[in-house]
Amino acid sequence: MIPITKPFLDKNDLKHIKNVLSSKILTDGFYQEKSEKIIRGHLKSKFVAVTHSCTAALEISAILINLKPGDEVILPSYGFVSIANAIVLRGAKPIFVEINPHDLNISYDDIKNKTTKKTKAIYVIHYAGNACQIKKISQYAKSKKIFLIEDAAHAFLGKYQNKFLGTFGDIGVFSFHETKNIVGGQAGCISINNYKLIERANCILDKGTNRKIFIKNYKKKIISSKNNKRFYSWVDFGSEYRAPELSCALLYSQLLKIKKIQSIRKKNWFTFKKVIQKLNTQKFYLIESSKKASSAYHILGFVFKTTQLANQFKKLFQNERVAATFHYVPLHKSKMGKKYCKYKLPITENIYSRVVRLPLFSDMTRNEINKISLLINKFFSLKY
Ligand SMILES: Cc1ncc(COP(=O)(O)O)c(C=O)c1O
Incomplete structure (x- = not known):
């Protein structure tokens, strides 16, 4: 079976993982520090912490912006469940909004329609690694004094007008899950660009304690029995959100070859x-980045004219042992989503069953690429 995605792994990854085991430092070590430094350098971000998942980074974001009962938070219904959970876990209300049909990114117009006095934050996704209308949305959020959080799980190193996705809003979150362009096994990160939010982040990341500051001071030898600061303690909300050193080592190794990974994905x-x-067909369209943006090339995705065509396309590929699959089920239509949303989102409802993804990964063989290309051609030569 040709899978939808596969991590790009080699001997160097193993070397770094072995280094961790030999060092016997399994948390908060060399690889955590190095990978955070590299990511911060790439993004030109003020603060970066590697987390055990993007889901964790989203939960941190919801704590950092003090979401609470009575707050409304805008998010696309066509998206991953982790944003919705981060919101409802704080007792806030998710307000699901529409997407644009051409790129399946959150609709700027619908954000404006659904903003109220209670709106505390907007969560956007850069779907498939393609920028949403981020400049307009960030200007709007600033004008309304609403927090903007970018879920750039798909979009590490994607850009809009030469600025990295995940760095327009107050907070950006990224995923390095096994299914993403680069992997840390299961890992993610949070990038913060709002100075006011940075101080608390280290405590939230560390079970609500000031341990990180304590360790920093300890290294600087400014903790002595005289100044009475020999302990760290519980100072805020928090959980165990940091990635273990084994994940950070794999992530570090992947970051060293990210240019190669990204350029093969793009090719x-x-x-x-x-x-x-070459097909010149009206039966479907490719999900693409806008001209002002450069994609992270995370997903090879299509929107078909009808659900029937999408299903026939998927069946043809699956019969030939090539993965071809749907993506998100709208959150507002799910069992949990219905508890929060009583209105319809016609574009989202109409489009989700017509979306199909095909395999895209960095170590695709020539044979695999040819097989997929032949099957695309075959589908369009058949009469459906
Ligand atoms: C848009 C989006 N956000 C967040 C996540 C969650 O990422 P993670 O698995 O790293 O928690 C995903 C997972 O695929 C996703 O697609």
């Missing part, structure tokens, strides 16, 4: 785009 994506362009 593969464009190979498939060329195949599709």
Whole structure:
């Protein structure tokens, strides 16, 4: 079976993992510090912490902005469940909004429609690694004094007008899960650009304690029995959100080869785009980045004219042992989502069952690329 995605792993990854085991430092070590430094350098961000998942980073964001009962928070219904959970776990109300049909990113117009006096934050997703209308949305959020959090789980190193996705809002979160462009096993990170939020972040990341500051002071040898600061203690909300050193080592190793990974993904994506362009078909369209942005090339995705066509396409690929799959089920239509949302979102409801993803990863073989290209051509030569 050709899977939808596969991590790009080699001997160097193993070398760094072995280093951790030999060092016997399994938390808060060399690799955590190094990978955070590299990511901060790439993003030109004020603060970066590697977490055990993007889900963890989203939960931290909800604590940092003090979400509470009575607050409303805007998010796309066509999205991953972790944003919704981060919101409802704080007792706030998720307000699901529409997407744009061409790129499946959150609709700027619907954000404006659904903003009220209770709106505390907007969570956007850069779907498939393609920028949402981030500049307009960030200007709008600033004008309304609403927090903006970018879920850039798909979009590490994607850009909009030369600025990295995840660095426009107050907070950006990223995923390095096994399914993402680079992996830390199961890992993620949080990047903070709002100075006011940075101080608390280290405590929230560390079970609500001031341990990180304590360790920093300890290293600087400014803790002595005289100044009575030989302990760290519980100072805020928090949980265990940091990534273990084994994950950080894998992530570090992946960060060292990120240029190669990204350039192969881009090349593969464009190979498939060329195949599709030649078809000159109205049966579906490719999900693409806007001209002002550069994609992280996370997903090779299509929107079909009808659900029936999408299902026929998926069946053809699956019969030939090539993964072809749907993506998100709208959150507002789910069992949990219905408890919070009583209105309809016609664009989202109409589009989600027509979305299909095909395999895209960095170590695709020539044979795999040819097989997928042939199947795309075959589908369009058949009469459906
Ligand atoms: C948009 C989006 N946000 C967040 C996540 C959660 O990422 P993680 O698995 O690292 O928690 C995902 C997972 O695929 C996602 O698609």
